Amino acid sequence: MKKTKIKIRWPNNNETYASEGDDWFSTAAKAGLEIPTGCLTGSCGACEIDVNGETIRACISNIKNKKKCLLKVTLTTDPFWEN
Numbered sequence: 001m002k003k004t005k006i007k008i009r010w011p012n013n014n015e016t017y018a019s020e021g022d023d024w025f026s027t028a029a030k031a032g033l034e035i036p037t038g039c040l041t042g043s044c045g046a047c048e049i050d051v052n053g054e055t056i057r058a059c060i061s062n063i064k065n066k067k068k069c070l071l072k073v074t075l076t077t078d079p080f081w082e083n
């Protein structure tokens with residue numbers, strides 16, 4: 001079965017494509033962004049991002065396409081994303 005590419009719009013307005021199950025960190029890197037990390041076990045919340053309004057922890061989540069063609073990624077408090 002062919003995987004559908006998922007379009008992702010990042011806070012820097014770059015757009016990338018990913019497949020379901022891809023990890024958030026490498027996909028963010030393709031957009032020129034680095035998601036902050038801490039524990040990498042889902043405990044600290046340093047890697048939290050908002051995806052279409054839903055907060056997820058990037059270190060314990062993979063990219064999922066919930067019937068939307070575009071995943072819009074934002075951070076509510078994002079001092080690390082400013083550059």
Ligand code: FES
Pocket residue numbers: 036037038039040041042043044045046047048057058059060
């Ligand atoms: S890096 Fe700590 S929750 Fe993801």
